[in-house]
Amino acid sequence: MSSALAHETPVRDSVLSLTGVTKRFGAVQALTDVHLDVAPGEVVALVGDNGAGKSTLVKIICGVYQPDQGQISLDGAQVSVGGPRQAQHLGIATVFQDLALCDNLDVVANLFLGQEHHRSYLLNEIQMETEAWRLLRSLSAKIPSVRIPIAGLSGGQRQTVAIARSLVGKPKVVLLDEPTAALGVAQTAEVLNLVERLREQGLGVILVSHNMADVQAVADRICVLRLGRNAAEFRVEDATTEQLVAAITGASDNVVSARMSRKDGDGNV
Amino acid sequence: MSETPTTEAPAEQSGPALADLQDERLINQQSFSAVASQFVHRLRGGELGSxxxxxxxxxxxTVFYAIExxxxxxxxxxxxxxxxxxxxxxxxxxxxxxxxxxxxxxxxxxxxxxxxxxxxxxxxxxxxxxxxxxxxxxxxxxxxxxxxxxxxxxxxxxxxxxxxxxxxxxxxxxxxxxxxxxxxxxxxxxxxxxxxxxYVPAGLSYLLVLLIAAAYLGAELLNRSRRAKAGLANSWLPLPLVKAGLLAGGLVFLTYYLNVDRGWxxxxxxxxxxxxxxxxxxxxxxxxxxxxxxxxxxxxxxxxxxxxxxxxxxxxxxxxxxxxxxxxxxxxxxxxxxxxxxxxxxxxxxxxxxxxxxxxxxxxxxxxxxxxxxxxxxxxxxxxxxxxxxxxxxxxxxxxxxxxxxxxxxxxxxxxxxxxxxx
Missing domain, CATH: 1.10.3470 (ABC transporter involved in vitamin B12 uptake, BtuC)
Incomplete structure (x- = not known):
């Protein structure tokens, strides 16, 4: 099944494509020749151990860092992402791990922060509120009121607001940095539903996560980074947790490879 | 209108629900009791405002008046x-x-x-x-x-x-x-x-004070009609009327009282x-x-x-x-x-x-x-x-x-x- 799929779409038209991305900080080679592709309506999980270069790659995609070498293409056209604002304009939306919400402002204000609807100099609150409900409904999100301060919402609801905010600029790619890290079981499930809904809307989704269960639950492809290089890439149907762990840690003496080598040994005899 | 204790159910039954009231858990402010309970809830939550x-x-x-x-x-x-x-x-x-x-x-x-x-x-x-x-x-x-x-x-x-x-x-x-x-x-x-x-002349001060209250009420009502047009719920109707009335009454009284002396x-x-x-x-x-x-x-x-x-x-x-x-x-x-x-x-x-x-x-x-x-x-x-x-x-x-x-x-x-x- 998985191989058939791969044959059908050998090179899917990717909405975001990174090739040969290299980044160096002083003596540290953070990323070496990294490539990453995301197709519309595809969830690509980016996994890796601490220090694997996930954060650096995320920051390059959302324009915080500039790559030393390599290309970023959006819809086939080569682009340079000069900063977070430009990334937004290009259609790359990022949901940061700390969500970057203002606790003292209400949901509507947070959703449209920095891109408020306005008529001449005045804020157009009604248009923003209507749009806020439309966005939240498109995510089937449950928020008690869009006019209460963010501080009054639960962790999952905040995450929902942050994800809904990423949709305000009509993006092509949504980058989610550890969206489930601080959430409980039910809330995690809700956020995973949101990720699936982003996929249904035809967006390319890059999901950075430590949690193998989450990754395997929603991702279509899993891209493993190790020590700043592409270590492995799996279709989610093909990947077992053991294989993923092996690719992430780079340890060859784990359970999976031990079993493999035992089998090989048996076959030779 | 104020007799409706809760307006959760009607939203479901009476035709298309308003955009922001489609979930029974949503907070609404469409009746007096809802407004009042919302106010108490806010105070309990530490939103003391003014x-x-x-x-x-x-x-x-009171204290200074009692003494002098x-x-x-x-x-x-x-x-x-x-x-x-x-x-x-x-x-x-x-x-x-x-x-x-x-x-x-x-x-x-x-x-x-x-x-x-x-x-x-x-x-x-x-x-x-x-x-x-x-x-x-x-x-x-x-x-x-x-x-x-x-x-x-x-x-x-x-x-x-x-x-x-x-x-x-x-x-x-x-x-x-x-x-x-x-x-x-x-x-x-x-x-x-x-x-x-x-000092602001007496006649002008009354005019200004009434204009302020009228502007407040006008802005509120305009906002309500815009919200209704956009399919959003409005708060309990008498609320802005009462507020505007209190504002006008208070300001007119103060203006009268100050005009006994030199005025604003x-x-x-x-x-x-x-x-x-x-x-x-x-x-x-x-x-x-x-x-x-x-x-x-x-x-x-x-x-x-x-x-x-x-x-x-x-x-x-x-x-x-x-x-x-x-x-x-x-x-x-x-x-x-x-x-x-x-x-x-x-x-x-x-x-x-x-x-x-x-x-x-x-x-x-x-x-x-x-x-x-x-x-x-x-x-x-x-x-x-x-x-x-x-x-x-x-x-x-x-x-x-x-x-x-x-x-x-x-x-x-x-x-x-x-x-x-x-x-």
């Missing part, structure tokens, strides 16, 4: 308004700075410096008053710009550079005044005529205009939204593309300009500028007023009306203690105690907000 300061003001008035009935006389209230307004204007600038979570300790001596510049330009150099005032405000704006750049480009904490400013501008005040010590502004000058002897002082009218305009700008414009965002979470504001540095610079420019304007008005009310202008703890009074009025010292919370409410409280205490011939030592201690009480209420309500998840 309630403590209004209660405080009622207590202050003259406290609530028309004459005294007019005096309170006239002397409160200049400091109130300074305090309005402080509210803006506090919203960003910053502080400006230099507003007092800056106001003195700006008024000295104005006095020298007008009295010593014989320029028109407007030129002198423009010079004074330009001094304030320039200093604000300098402060803003210090904060954003070099990263000096505002506490430090404004403390430096406090000392430096006091020196500048002495320098500008030279060895004269005091400059008297002639009573014929338009500034003194406006600030010291100027011009400086107070100016202060009110500034407060209302600042409030509208804070709530209705992108700039205002960005001020709250930067005060709430600077990093989030920066990442969402808000020009954080520009917000800081504009706020410091506004604060210093308002401080300069406050200084000019104080000079007008007193009719002179001296070495004492703006140096007798004025910045602390202005900051205390903002905090007592409900602006949080931690940024992101407060309204323009905080300056107005706070300065009324402080000026009332000052005036009341003065009337019952209490020594100035006691006045300082009382003011200190009130400020402490205000900050304690702020801290307690912060705790309540945190524990009820309102941050």
């Amino acid at each position: 309630l403590p300061v209004i209660i405080g003001l009622i207590i202050i008035c 009935p003259r406290f609530l006389s028309s004459f005294n209230l007019v005096s309170i308004a006239r002397f409160a307004a200049p400091t109130g204007i300074i305090s309005l600038g402080i509210v803006l700075v506090l919203l960003l979570g910053e502080i400006d300790l230099s507003v007092g001596s800056l106001s003195g410096f700006a008024s000295a510049v104005m006095a020298v330009v007008v009295v010593d150099n014989g320029q028109p008053v407007l030129v002198g005032m423009a010079a004074g405000i330009a001094v304030g704006a320039t200093i604000g710009l300098f402060f803003g750049l210090l904060r954003t480009r070099i990263g000096v904490p505002s506490f430090v550079f404004s403390l430096a400013g406090l000392l430096a501008f006091q020196g500048a005040l002495f320098y500008v005044l030279g060895d004269k010590g005091t400059i008297t502004i002639p009573a014929s000058s338009s500034l003194v005529q406006f600030a010291k002897f100027g 002082p011009n400086v107070w009218a100016l202060f009110t205009v500034l407060v209302v305009v600042t409030d509208l700008v804070l709530r209705k414009t992108r700039w205002g939204r960005h001020v709250f965002a930067v005060g709430g979470n600077e990093e989030a504001a920066r990442r969402s593309g808000i020009k954080v540095d520009r917000t800081y610079v504009t706020v410091f420019v506004l604060c210093s300009s308002l401080a300069a304007l406050g200084g000019l008005m104080a000079a007008g009310v007193l009719g002179s500028v001296s070495q004492n202008s703006g140096t007798t703890g004025l910045e602390l009074t202005a900051i205390a007023a903002a905090v007592i009025g409900g602006a949080s010292l931690f940024g992101g919370r407060g309204t323009a009306y905080a300056a107005m409410l706070g300065i009324i409280v402080l000026q009332s205490i000052d005036s009341g203690l003065n009337q019952i011939n209490v020594d100035s030592s006691v006045r300082f201690m009382t003011t200190g105690a009130v400020l402490l009480l205000a900050v304690m209420i702020d801290s307690v309500s912060r705790k309540a907000r945190t524990s009820s998840g309102r941050g």
Whole structure:
């Protein structure tokens, strides 16, 4: 099944494509020749151990860092992402791990922060509120009121607001940095539903996560980074947790490879 | 309409539900009971708003009235308004700075410096008053710009550079005044005529007061019809009507009471205009939204593309300009500028007023009306203690105690907000 799929779409038209991305900080080679592709309506999980270069790659995609070498293409056209604002304009939306919400402002204000609807100099609150409900409904999100301060919402609801905010600029790619890290079981499930809904809307989704269960639950492809290089890439149907762990840690003496080598040994005899 | 205890079920049954009430868990405000329970819920959650300061003001008035009935006389209230307004204007600038979570300790001596510049330009150099005032405000704006750049480009904490400013501008005040010590502004000058002897004519004041209430009601009703057109729920209809009625009634009564004496002082009218305009700008414009965002979470504001540095610079420019304007008005009310202008703890009074009025010292919370409410409280205490011939030592201690009480209420309500998840 998985191989058939791969044959059908050998090179899917990717909405975001990174090739040969290299980044160096002083003596540290953070990323070496990294490539990453995301197709519309595809969830690509980016996994890796601490220090694997996930954060650096995320920051390059959302324009915080500039790559030393390599290309970023959006819809086939080569682009340079000069900063977070430009990334937004290009259609790359990022949901940061700390969500970057203002606790003292209400949901509507947070959703449209920095891109408020306005008529001449005045804020157009009604248009923003209507749009806020439309966005939240498109995510089937449950928020008690869009006019209460963010501080009054639960962790999952905040995450929902942050994800809904990423949709305000009509993006092509949504980058989610550890969206489930601080959430409980039910809330995690809700956020995973949101990720699936982003996929249904035809967006390319890059999901950075430590949690193998989450990754395997929603991702279509899993891209493993190790020590700043592409270590492995799996279709989610093909990947077992053991294989993923092996690719992430780079340890060859784990359970999976031990079993493999035992089998090989048996076959030779 | 008010008989409907809960409006959850009807939304489902009666045709297409309003966009924001499609979930039974959604908070609605469509009936009296819903509005009332929402209000109680907010208080429990630590969203006290202006309630403590209004209660405080009622207590202050009752106590002083019991001791000395003259406290609530028309004459005294007019005096309170006239002397409160200049400091109130300074305090309005402080509210803006506090919203960003910053502080400006230099507003007092800056106001003195700006008024000295104005006095020298007008009295010593014989320029028109407007030129002198423009010079004074330009001094304030320039200093604000300098402060803003210090904060954003070099990263000096505002506490430090404004403390430096406090000392430096006091020196500048002495320098500008030279060895004269005091400059008297002639009573014929338009500034003194406006600030010291100027009152809003009775007829005009009634007209203005009614216009304010009508504008409030009109804006509310327009907003309701727009919301209804966009398919959004509105709050209980009588609420804006009742509010507008109370506003009109209260203002007309106050206007009548003040007109028994001299009427609304011009400086107070100016202060009110500034407060209302600042409030509208804070709530209705992108700039205002960005001020709250930067005060709430600077990093989030920066990442969402808000020009954080520009917000800081504009706020410091506004604060210093308002401080300069406050200084000019104080000079007008007193009719002179001296070495004492703006140096007798004025910045602390202005900051205390903002905090007592409900602006949080931690940024992101407060309204323009905080300056107005706070300065009324402080000026009332000052005036009341003065009337019952209490020594100035006691006045300082009382003011200190009130400020402490205000900050304690702020801290307690912060705790309540945190524990009820309102941050």
